[in-house]
Amino acid sequence: GGKLFLQSHGYWEVVQRTLNGSQFYTYSVCNVGEREQDNWLRTTFIQRRPAASRVFVELQFIVRDCNSFGDSSVTCKETFNLFTSESDADVGTTFRKGQFKKVATIAPDEITSKNELHINTETRVVENLSRKGFYLAFQDIGACVALLSARVYYKTCPATVKSLASFPETVAGGENQALREVSGVCMDNAISEELPRIYCTVDGEWVVPVGQCQCKSGYEEVKDACQECQAGFFKAAASGDKCEPCPANTQKLNSGALVCPCMDGFYRAPTDPPTGPCSGLPSAPRDLVATTTQLSTGKLLLSWQPPEDTGGRSDITYSIECQRCEGVVCQSCGEKIRYEPASTGLTDTKVSVSELDAHLNYTFTVEAHSGVSLFASQITSMRLVERTSTSLSLSWDVFPRPRVQSRPIRYELTYRKKVRRIYEADITVLAMLQERAHATSKFISCAAVGGAAMLFIVVMVLFLRRRKRNSHTRQGPEDTYFSSSEQLKPLKTYVDPHTYEDPNTAVLKFATEIHPSHITKQKVIGAGEFGEVYRGILKVPGRKEVAVAIKTLKPGYSEKQRQDFLSEASIMGQFSHQNIIRLEGVVTKFKHAMIVTEYMENGALDRYLRDHDGEFASFQLVGMLRGIAAGMKYLSDMSYVHRDLAARNILVNNTLECKVSDFGLSRVLEDDPEGTYTTSGGKIPIRWTAPEAIAYRKFTSASDVWSFGIVMWEVMAFGERPYWDMSNHEVMKAINEAFRLPAPMDCPSAVYQLMLQCWLQDRSKRPRFGDIVNLLDKLLRSPDSLKTIADFDPRVSIRLPSTSGSDGSPFRSVSEWLESIKMSQYSENFTCAGVVTMDQVLQMKNEDIKNIGVRLPGHLKRIAYSILGLKDQTSTLSVFAV
Template sequence: MDYRGVRRVLFSYVLIHGIFITLQSKEEVLLDMKASGSELGWLTWPFEQADKQGWEVVQRTLNGSQFYSYSVCNVGEREQDNWLRTTFIQRRLSASRVLVELQFVVRDCNSFGGASLTCKETFNLYSSEADADVGTTFRKGQFKKVATIAPDEITRKNQLQINTETRVVDGLSRKGFYLAFQDIGACVAILSLRVYYKTCPATVKSLAVFPETVAGGENQALRKVDGVCMENAVSEEVPRIYCTVDGEWAVLVGQCQCREGYEEKDDVCQECQLGFFKASASSEMCEPCPANTQGLSSGDPVCPCMPGFYRAPDDPPTGPCSGLPSAPLDLLATTTQLSAGRLLLSWSPPYDTGGRDDLTYSVDCRRCEVTACQPCGEKVRYEPASTGLTDTRVSVSQLDAHLNYTFTVNTHNGVSQIASKVSTGALVPRATASLTTTLRYTDPPTVTSMRLDERRPTSLSLSWVVSPRHRAPPRTFRYELTYRKKDDNLNMTTYTVLILDRTSVLVSDLAPSTTYMFRVQPITEGGTGGSIMEDEFETLPDAQAPSNTTVIFGAAVGGAAMLFIVAVVLFVRKRRRNSHSRQGPEDAYFSSSEQLKPLKTYVDPHTYEDPNTAVLKFASEIHPNHISKQKVIGAGEFGEVYRGILKAPGRKEGPVAIKTLKPGYSEKQRQDFLSEASIMGQFSHQNIIRLEGVVTKFKHAMIVTEYMENGALDKYLRDHDGEMSSFQLVGMLRGIAGGMKYLSDMSYVHRDLAARNILVNTNLECKVSDFGLSRVLEDDPEGTYTTSGGKIPIRWTAPEAIAYRKFTSASDVWSFGIVMWEVMAFGERPYWDMSNHEVMKAINEAFRLPAPMDCPSAVYQLMLQCWLQDRSKRPRFPDIVSLLDKLLRSPDSLKTIADFDPRVSIRLPSTSGSDGSPFRSVSEWLESIKMSQYSENFTCAGLLTMEQVLQMKNEDIKNIGVRLPGHLKRIAYSILGLKDQTSTLSVFAI
């Protein structure tokens, strides 16, 4: 049978009926076989041979347009392997996933009679990636299978059935690709091939503009896209939306809102009309100006107060303004207790409160003697107070006799203080009223002192002195004298009370050698008491005198005791002199401090003769069958570290970290390895890594600790550079400080405190770990530990520890200051690329690390305190914890940012690369400032040369997709550093 003839008939039928399908979607077409209208130039393999026929191109004209198709129909021949390869298809943008839409016809094998035994009704689709067109070179091994194409409908005789299938080619990453069709013995015709990828079109949602975005692939079903707020719109977080694989926008997160002074109308932000305002960014509409305010222009964020009206500091800026109150009414002084020096002032509220309900009153008193008047001073008492009164009455006492007093009552409200600052004194009379009351009365005298005139074994003669002011004119007063034994139980004390008309008394019937407490108080005719005077006096012993023998014996005993005390003092002084003479020259470096002498509660495992004893005492044994290792997560000093699962009986199953001891270890290495477990087993604190147990009784020793999902703090911070607020960072520091306070309270020195030795879990909780270098404080006077050698982490170590290898809790405080710097700098290396020698030299010359970018001033000041040269002046860990708690309770205290010099604070690279020549590419420059993750952003924006980069402004950096403030500043400051050194920082102020 002429199968080639069958193929031509097949295509003639298609041309006559004009059967084509057009899909309407958000698509970017890479190849359209139907729309090309010219020779496609596809490659067939094997190449044309006389005895074999593979894929064939067929050309026809339809409605004046050229139409090309490919077909193959070698069903009568066995083992067919015919390939048809497209031309090189360029991959655009970041399209990693393309769709292949295929229209084809497959002939029913049963229609070929005997040839049906070798006939197939399917063919295969393949793909191959390349960075350039390989021309006519064809190797089957470069292709990978995409799918087997099977028709839904088979063409039988004159019933032509056109099939449409769409397949996905995913995971594309190179510059382009080829598609190929493999025929294995079918009668098939390819009518149309369309290759395209889907995009989510540029759109505006919730006042945010989102760019056109290529749909994600199978491994990224939702592609996150950041948007930009429209003009005069803002958002607390960067608005983002997700582009689905179908080219549809979904899951809008964050939304832009019109900023203050603007409201949303017709999908844009428009200014508030005159007389309206809007105080904050929100979706609300503008509101009319409140009472006693006025609009000054359109777009007002707030309406200012009219003249004569004010807002209190606590008043919302969106509220009405208030005026001053009027004077209080009906001030009245009631003098029914003049003899006691007391009167009652009362008044009525003002008729005008100024539109407020926070009225208070104050009372001012002036005292006039003869012709001069002066303030009454602190002697006069007010009940309940003289200022801040909310009631309309006050009691005044402790007034002197024969004087004139003038009282003034002032009315205040919440804006009185504001008004006094911006207005003249003419405002004061509106809030004042006064009344002069002349008081003439006699008040009780003041007792100034008591004295003992005579004493006997059973009696005491006392007298007291009255204030000279009350001796003339003479008045008749009485005095109340009360006395008791001093040592009596206060719950069972017997008081004796005498009422006297004179200023002296003889008290009899007292006990010998006994101390008595005396209290005298003057009282007036009305029974009101004046000031009270207290004193104590002792009666003489009984008349019997001690014998001579007793006196001599007592003197002898006293002399012996005195000699013993002198001997002890001399011995102690001599020991101290000897101790000082044995001190080394470095001891002068240290100053004594109580903070360096904590109580020792920690037990050093190295003090045990058998280290295994310490391990068994402080750590629980775990059977290795209860531990399952999953994967290696790191390598320690002694071996690998695994993530695993602990399934011990009686414990909740959970993830753990497993430290192992590498094969071929020595006994000393094993002891050192297990000593860390002996140390950790003594600690129990939420900010100290928790020891789960050890494996010591089997061949492979292990230490099992809790698992910290986010790993080491320094790496975590670098991976999340700029993604956390200062409040979150200070919270992490608070956890570290809490753990170090716990260690210092146990008299324990860590010696290697650094961000790399802090672990972070999923809750961003930080825990101190790595106790390999740690040691306990010894009981010497300085409370230090002297090392016997070994490496010291110079960048984190206090200068006294470097110089004399002596470590204290104060040296841990220095290290904590470095950790604070690491945290606020998002894992930057302390002292950058300086050598250890340069670091030590700089520290000795008083250089200190500069404030990291956006570091709160209070946090940086704490760092500087930790880095004081005199260790006795450094804060203790309890002080550090207290200060960090205070900052966290008052987040506003973190808003003041420390001074920042970019050329010092972030070691910006010079204008040349590592070999001294100018940066040869944008990617090389970005890598030098650790911002290589934005290479694609610069490339997509067409910024391919350093000359183009140097022309960028701050807005240009934002527009290419750099959103994190820390990253934005680093790139901006780097560009500034690459420019002329005379450029001012204000060009790139952020």
């Protein structure tokens, strides 16, 4: 910031003061006895960093109590004003009031009396700066003020590395750019499919990283950097995984290895992963024996023992070769001989041979095979050497050449005719290292089938995604029902208790004082922010005894905690509506402060719905929502913003009437054209809060409407947690990418369409609470309108995690599956009914579920939909496996 200087025609002056033994200078003015004061103090020119459109002004000052001036207190003020003026150049001592616009009225938290000095610190925001610099000015209109310091600063998101992407220091944006998108650069030896991005908030915090860098193959992440894999380790692809030790029977290369090749004499089968261990070849089968069973029919039994060395593999199979000899001439036995069960692909160590001719010599050879017996060297090139009308002569290169010389190399050539009038041949050569082994490859036909299946799946996924996106953007018939902002302008009748200099004054004005002897505590029913909550009885003389809830202030509180505790009563005391929790009174004049409200027998709405899952029809749930909306309409008509609307803050009585409660986070709307409240502190309930309130803490009745949409979802989902187990950052990222919660199970389409209207990104297009009440009334008057059910997809894994276990694999047990859908209480029912495997679960129908003791409609639906989801995923997986 710049240095302050004194304007010649004003009454501000430099005064030297002593505080705690130290001397310091202040700019002071104290003309409380004179009327119509207009004293100005202006800073020198403050240059602005181009990207800093939003700056903070922190002031330290002292204000004298007007009551200490006797008769002069009539004209005395206890506030002063902050102004700003932008300029592209320093204008020197030229000063014109008309160039300045007001930023804020500055009022002290603590006033200095004759006997006690209080230094106040206040921070204000100057928005939308665009020129090269600016001035600050302070206007006194009749106060006794001493200005100690003025600090001007802006906020930045510091340079950082996240997910191996480097992001530079970034100046935080302002109201018009609440989230400033910043692109990152991958660290050395890291790559990213999507450009890494992150957002800088107005408070100088990084949020919602999008995309990430991953160490490329041969490198792993070590302390925000990519480091080469050590010798004897490898990493085959770019990923977030660590380098792995080279598997068994592989060569341990130097650092930075992508794969570990097989050692001499060891191989990988075509189906083995290139990152897996290598295997040796099996030895020959042992103890081959031929036993004649029916000599007259030419039938015998061949049996043998497995090879002594399997090469470390379990996929051992056997094949039989036969030769018959007449004299010295031997030839293949051909197809005349029959083998039971087969001559190739045998897993058992015996085979029956029949149809043998008499008086001939037969030689049988049994060969052992494994996955690496078909070890295929790469045919790197193939050449036509010679061609005639009836023959082709071919040659090819092989790499790498097999090093085991004791076993012959055999090449198999296959061809197929193309479907044309002129015959052409596609020729494939497969080189096989074998123990006199033979096999046929069908790789080409399998790949064609698999490719067709994958193409089909991709087309279906794209179709479903487009259909889902269209369902979100499609407008329903209710859209034209919502009124515009010009039609509904609330009258401001609510008074913020924080504007009172003495908070006790607000409590006495809006709440009735109760004597502690009229209150009887019965039982602890919960814990609030400030202390325990009791159920009790209120018996005031002359009035009927009533059940009440009693909030208490825990011992050892500070005065500020006491004021914050009682401020909720100052807020509640101003409301009178059947859907707003009723304040009975407060205890403030005795040692233990208390807030007494009406007692709601069924407690918080979210817990109540979870305990009664499926027990209410849609008509009843919509009736509950109508009551909540009516309460919120009443609050919004008073220009009041709740800021923490959620099912946990709705209370339910024994007649199922819902009432809005918990005004701890609530604040009144400021009297400005936008009708907003902005603050730079405090916690925000992310899952219930509108995007604009998360981004720059701007709360309006429109942001309460967003929260009401989440409450609607909670109610229709019987207390399900919004966004399930997603983290807050994942929720923010999803909403930023236009994701909206899917329709709950059995939710009426009209109700879900209203939720989507509440979640519109543009807050001006969301319905008002008056519109919501009218629409819900319309639905309740026409129950048939609730019969059309919104689409529900049980395969949305985050909605109902019933398709696989926590690691993505199929459920290993019935109890694990039941736990994932929060139905563990039925584990014993399934066991007693003999349903102990997931295959048995998949065969169950609705009647079977009822018969094992699941009676509640909501629980029955949850289990049935989960089984449907399991079946859908099973069929989907079978398509992938083709």
